[in-house]
Amino acid sequence: MHEKKDKKARLQLIRMIVSNQPISSQYALLEELDKAGFISTQTTLSRDLKLLRISKVRARSGESVYVLPNDGQHMPAPQAHEEINLAKWAVMFSGNLMVVHTPPGHASMVAYDIDRARESMFLGTVAGDDTVLVVLAEGAERAEVTRRIQKIIPSLHGKVKYKDSDDGK
Numbered sequence: 001m002h003e004k005k006d007k008k009a010r011l012q013l014i015r016m017i018v019s020n021q022p023i024s025s026q027y028a029l030l031e032e033l034d035k036a037g038f039i040s041t042q043t044t045l046s047r048d049l050k051l052l053r054i055s056k057v058r059a060r061s062g063e064s065v066y067v068l069p070n071d072g073q074h075m076p077a078p079q080a081h082e083e084i085n086l087a088k089w090a091v092m093f094s095g096n097l098m099v100v101h102t103p104p105g106h107a108s109m110v111a112y113d114i115d116r117a118r119e120s121m122f123l124g125t126v127a128g129d130d131t132v133l134v135v136l137a138e139g140a141e142r143a144e145v146t147r148r149i150q151k152i153i154p155s156l157h158g159k160v161k162y163k164d165s166d167d168g169k
Helices: 002-020 028-037 042-051 107-117 142-153
Strands: 055-058 066-068 092-093 097-101 120-125 131-136 162-165
Touching: 002 028, 002 042, 002 162, 028 042, 092 142, 097 142, 107 120, 107 131, 120 142
Parallel strands: 092 162
Antiparallel strands: 055 066, 092 097, 097 131, 120 131
């Protein structure tokens, strides 16, 4: 029982630290935990970050920092011109799979938003750095998938170049 209580307190402390100061590495976060009396390992911290869905984004300062899901405090910095190039965004279909190409570093945030929407036609996602694989329900209509993905990820609206893997383009 004591271990569960410690874990809950540790997770709350991690949330508080990440939301109140820029933390750019697990080592820095481990130091902050240690200062507060929570000695932890990198492995445990890594699991905690995953459990809390804490990820890294580029802050306005240009430094990568940890943020809580949907934490507006450290909004991603404006990307370099080449990264926001509209050609970086694309959606392709193959059977019941949809591939969403994003600018570098955006895929995990896009996948998170798709999963969080809990749309029945999106069975799940796998994200890389700039690519999200979305498994679609059998028989999902591409037009409806497109409408829903643009509703979930507004930045895709009007910025997506649609390709169909079936037509060889």
